[in-house]
Amino acid sequence: xxxxxxxxxxxxxxxxxxxxxxxxxxxxxxxxxxxxxxxxxxxxxxxxxxxxxxxxxxxxxxxxxxxxxxxxxxxxxxxxxxxxxxxxxxxxxxxxxxxxxxxxxxxxxxxxxxxxxxxxxxxxxxxxxxxxxxxxxxxxxxxxxxxxxxxxxxxxxxxxxxxxxxxxxxxxxxxxxxxxxxxxxxxxxxxxxxxxxxxxxxxxxxxxxxxxxxxxxxxxxxxxxxxxxxxxxxxxxxxxxxxxxxxxxxxxxxxxxxxxxxxxxxxxxxxxxxxxxxxxxxxxxxxxxxxxxxxxxxxxxxxxxxxxxxxxxxxxxxxxxxxxxxxxxxxxxxxxxxxxxxxxxxxxxxxxxxxxxxxxxxxxxxxxxxxxxxxxxxxxxxxxxxxxxxxxxxxxxxxxxxxxxxxxxxxxxxxxxxxxxxxxxxxxxxxxxxxxxxxxxxxxxxxxxxxxxxxxxxxxxx
Amino acid sequence: xxxxxxxxxxxxxxxxxxxxxxxxxxxxxxxxxxxxxxxxxxxxxxxxxxxxxxxxxxxxxxxxxxxxxxxxxxxxxxxxxxxxxxxxxxxxxxxxxxxxxxxxxxxxxxxxxxxxxxxxxxxxxxxxxxxxxxxxxxxxxxxxxxxxxxxxxxxxxxxxxxxxxxxxxxxxxxxxxxxxxxxxxxxxxxxxxxxxxxxxxxxxxxxxxxxxxxxxxxxxxxxxxxxxxxxxxxxxxxxxxxxxxxxxxxxxxxxxxxxxxxxxxxxxxxxxxxxxxxxxxxxxxxxxxxxxxxxxxxxxxxxxxxxxxxxxxxxxxxxxxxxxxxxxxxxxxxxxxxxxxxxxxxxxxxxxxxxxxxxxxxxxxxxxxxxxxxxxxxxxxxxxxxxxxxxxxxxxxxxxxxxxxxxxxxxxxxxxxxxxxxxxxxxxxxxxxxxxxxxxxxxxxxxxxxxxxxxxxxxxxx
Numbered sequence: 001x002x003x004x005x006x007x008x009x010x011x012x013x014x015x016x017x018x019x020x021x022x023x024x025x026x027x028x029x030x031x032x033x034x035x036x037x038x039x040x041x042x043x044x045x046x047x048x049x050x051x052x053x054x055x056x057x058x059x060x061x062x063x064x065x066x067x068x069x070x071x072x073x074x075x076x077x078x079x080x081x082x083x084x085x086x087x088x089x090x091x092x093x094x095x096x097x098x099x100x101x102x103x104x105x106x107x108x109x110x111x112x113x114x115x116x117x118x119x120x121x122x123x124x125x126x127x128x129x130x131x132x133x134x135x136x137x138x139x140x141x142x143x144x145x146x147x148x149x150x151x152x153x154x155x156x157x158x159x160x161x162x163x164x165x166x167x168x169x170x171x172x173x174x175x176x177x178x179x180x181x182x183x184x185x186x187x188x189x190x191x192x193x194x195x196x197x198x199x200x201x202x203x204x205x206x207x208x209x210x211x212x213x214x215x216x217x218x219x220x221x222x223x224x225x226x227x228x229x230x231x232x233x234x235x236x237x238x239x240x241x242x243x244x245x246x247x248x249x250x251x252x253x254x255x256x257x258x259x260x261x262x263x264x265x266x267x268x269x270x271x272x273x274x275x276x277x278x279x280x281x282x283x284x285x286x287x288x289x290x291x292x293x294x295x296x297x298x299x300x301x302x303x304x305x306x307x308x309x310x311x312x313x314x315x316x317x318x319x320x321x322x323x324x325x326x327x328x329x330x331x332x333x334x335x336x337x338x339x340x341x342x343x344x345x346x347x348x349x350x351x352x353x354x355x356x357x358x359x360x361x362x363x364x365x366x367x368x369x370x371x372x373x374x375x376x377x378x379x380x381x382x383x384x385x386x387x388x389x390x391x392x393x394x395x396x397x398x399x400x401x402x403x404x405x406x407x408x409x410x411x412x413x414x415x416x417x418x419x420x421x422x423x424x425x426x427x428x429x430x431x432x433x434x435x436x437x438x439x440x441x442x443x444x445x446x447x448x449x450x451x452x453x454x455x456x457x458x459x460x461x462x
Numbered sequence: 463x464x465x466x467x468x469x470x471x472x473x474x475x476x477x478x479x480x481x482x483x484x485x486x487x488x489x490x491x492x493x494x495x496x497x498x499x500x501x502x503x504x505x506x507x508x509x510x511x512x513x514x515x516x517x518x519x520x521x522x523x524x525x526x527x528x529x530x531x532x533x534x535x536x537x538x539x540x541x542x543x544x545x546x547x548x549x550x551x552x553x554x555x556x557x558x559x560x561x562x563x564x565x566x567x568x569x570x571x572x573x574x575x576x577x578x579x580x581x582x583x584x585x586x587x588x589x590x591x592x593x594x595x596x597x598x599x600x601x602x603x604x605x606x607x608x609x610x611x612x613x614x615x616x617x618x619x620x621x622x623x624x625x626x627x628x629x630x631x632x633x634x635x636x637x638x639x640x641x642x643x644x645x646x647x648x649x650x651x652x653x654x655x656x657x658x659x660x661x662x663x664x665x666x667x668x669x670x671x672x673x674x675x676x677x678x679x680x681x682x683x684x685x686x687x688x689x690x691x692x693x694x695x696x697x698x699x700x701x702x703x704x705x706x707x708x709x710x711x712x713x714x715x716x717x718x719x720x721x722x723x724x725x726x727x728x729x730x731x732x733x734x735x736x737x738x739x740x741x742x743x744x745x746x747x748x749x750x751x752x753x754x755x756x757x758x759x760x761x762x763x764x765x766x767x768x769x770x771x772x773x774x775x776x777x778x779x780x781x782x783x784x785x786x787x788x789x790x791x792x793x794x795x796x797x798x799x800x801x802x803x804x805x806x807x808x809x810x811x812x813x814x815x816x817x818x819x820x821x822x823x824x825x826x827x828x829x830x831x832x833x834x835x836x837x838x839x840x841x842x843x844x845x846x847x848x849x850x851x852x853x854x855x856x857x858x859x860x861x862x863x864x865x866x867x868x869x870x871x872x873x874x875x876x877x878x879x880x881x882x883x884x885x886x887x888x889x890x891x892x893x894x895x896x897x898x899x900x901x902x903x904x905x906x907x908x909x910x911x912x913x914x915x916x917x918x919x920x921x922x923x924x
Contacts, residue, residue, distance in 0.1 A: 030777065030779030031777060159780075159781075219769055219795065219894075220865030224750050224765030225759040226743060228768060230768040231767065233771075235703075237692075286689075302686075308781065309692050311770065311771050312768065313553065313555060313791060314791075315553055317492030318791065318828045319555070329774070329776075357747035358747045433677050
């Protein structure tokens with residue numbers, strides 16, 4: 001397959017420029033101010049799939065943002081690969097920490113990316129990784145090497161919990177029928193060491209609201225005499241972890257699978273330097289659940305994190321006020337067997353039960369998804385590993401990730417097929433953070449590697 | 463003194479309209495965006511003092527916002543009253559909770575104010591109460607009844623800690639020389655029951671910053687493995703009170719004066735309905751330090767309240783982020799004998815000492831001031847009580863207030879004179895809150911009562 005290398009070399013400027021155009025559209029699904037941009041992005045994705053060689057592309061309406069569906073069926077008797085990705089992006093906040101505007105992509109060189117990386121919101125998560133699949137299809141169609149059927153399902157609500165995807169998948173099981181689902185929305189260990197994500201954590205995301213007095217009060221006249229919603233919220237949040245950083249919600253750990261010492265020993269073999277990890281984040285120490293090491297804390301263990309908190313006066317200077325309300329956004333990462341809806345119920349019940357007299361508490365569930373573990377003896381996993389081995393020169397390592405792609409469990413349930421998570425991003429790409437970027441090396445390597453997955457998947461399926 | 467009643471009746475429309483014009487200028491000292499408005503307000507105050515009959519008025523430059531000084535010296539051998547007030551106002555946030563714009567004053571009737579109240583930021587605190595003194599002077603000059611000398615010192619930084627006032631007072635002791643200081647920046651029990659504030663709490667106001675990783679992180683990939691600054695901040699704040707709502711900072715209570723049971727029994731005689739208090743604030747219960755009742759918790763006991771908190775994603779929808787930083791504004795109300803600078807040091811030392819590994823903590827002191835108790839056997843107190851008794855028909859009750867006017871202790875130290883706090887506002891006036899207002903009754907009653915203070919103070923001084 002030297003031809004794919006040559007094809008990428010010949011067209012790489014265009015590949016980069018096309019992605020940059022896509023990144024300019026601020027498709028922030030969490031904020032309704034961007035709703036037209038999200039719609040515009042779905043149109044751009046549709047056009048790109050048509051140009052790449054799909055025979056049929058449509059924008060499918062849903063109760064939320066549309067899903068772009070495309071397909072190229074070359075022979076109903078051949079296997080079918082379903083590519084999933086998302087065209088929406090995280091909000092860019094805090095925008096003042098970006099060194100260049102989040103929706104004006106620029107290429108900058110970094111220590112890890114000496115060949116340059118594209119800096120923009122969505123560069124890696126997931127526009128860049130999704131677009132690798134579009135360009136891989138273009139190559140296979142142009143070179144007449146597409147060995148099987150391919151379907152694309154690109155959604156616009158992944159960053160807000162894929163609310164409409166379940167609705168869509170349930171209603172389109174025949175259309176979406178496939179032999180394997182291929183997703184690039186994860187990372188790999190390094191540019192020298194590819195890896196395949198075999199486990200994902202589930203997610204329960206809630207927003208809580210604590211209300212004290214019916215209006216903001218002067219802290220001098222009322223301070224000490226009424227419950228201060230911010231102090232109370234802090235106390236309630238603090239009580240959610242005990243002194244060992246275990247989560248205190250009753251029943252929270254009931255279904256958590258405890259890994260054997262052998263399995264944990266196996267995990268510990270993955271290359272990891274605690275010193276480098278701390279240095280990269282400027283931390284004097286790591287922190288987490290007692291009895292587990294860093295790579296376990298962020299993969300096989302469930303967690304509870306406050307993702308945002310606000311209340312009272314947050315402007316310049318001082319205001320001596322007792323706020324009427326305080327708020328927090330809280331997410332729990334879950335491991336396989338923890339049902340996210342059950343966990344959301346447990347959280348809600350517990351959090352409202354610990355509210356002291358003098359305040360009222362509301363819990364609004366945002367969204368969630370189940371955790372997932374994929375076997376490494378499937379044809380799909382083997383094909384992905386062969387593809388990586390060929391382009392990187394070393395086999396991929398299977399890893400459990402702390403992140404969540406809740407729809408993987410949904411696909412297994414509704415479409416009865418396994419998902420292969422071929423990620424090409426790096427942990428340092430700052431997804432969900434200011435200055436998100438995606439290495440040019442990674443982008444082009446992805447385009448090179450994907451056609452090999454198709455080739456080996458079809459060969460192994462025979 | 464029927465003539466003052468007649469004068470107020472004749473000119474009340476103009477008195478109200480002049481105050482409304484002053485309230486239209488958004489003199490928010492905490493926010494530099496309003497700095498020109500603050501300056502403009504000092505000019506308006508200068509003009510009003512000249513118009514009222516001061517012989518000499520000047521705008522005095524300071525390291526911060528200017529102080530307006532005015533005087534009318536009728537005879538150096540007569541006593542001198544120094545009137546203090548402030549022309550700056552609190553920020554109007556949260557602005558969406560105002561039923562009319564904070565800087566577009568309107569008169570609305572309320573249950574407590576059947577004659578109407580002026581709704582605007584600063585209506586009561588302190589433009590309205592300060593302006594009563596300007597109009598009282600106007601009356602005394604017009605009617606040729608001013609019985610002594612008067613000086614005005616109106617500052618523009620009270621809501622941000624009166625930073626320049628100490629600087630100014632130290633440098634102008636001769637100019638500010640007086641026999642009594644008169645301030646209307648407090649409240650009274652009700653429109654039927656006047657009261658004089660005899661005690662004020664001190665204040666220490668700080669801003670804290672907790673930093674974890676050097677950038678915002680994806681909570682899936684890092685959640686559970688690094689200290690989350692918001693969770694840590696919540697835990698640190700929660701630990702500042704124990705299960706009895708005592709403050710846990712070592713040394714915090716060392717100098718707190720414990721009142722005798724007799725004194726507490728005396729305090730308990732002030733009219734107070736817990737049911738009405740809870741109902742007015744829509745609370746199912748009050749909350750506070752064990753062993754004390756509501757009217758003690760907010761007056762004779764020191765407190766610690768979070769006035770604002772922020773960190774992470776606070777926009778619409780969900781963002782699965784671990785913030786790099788979390789912040790809070792924290793104020794402590796102090797009782798007499800607690801030195802605010804010492805308490806600020808104790809807080810800083812304690813708060814940084816409880817930071818867990820994995821985060822760094824900064825404490826930035828904002829400002830502070832000492833608590834104060836004034837004796838009720840002074841000539842000034844007696845004169846004020848006689849004035850209230852004449853206009854309200856009942857004597858005033860002495861009360862300890864939970865609020866802070868840190869400059870009262872400063873005046874005693876630098877100018878060696880006692881301060882009389884003749885407040886005409888009500889607790890329900892929503893100062894520092896949305897929909898701040900000041901009753902027309904209270905405004906006009908203040909203008910009527912103040913000249914009587916002058917009269918009796920001069921009589922008692924003979």
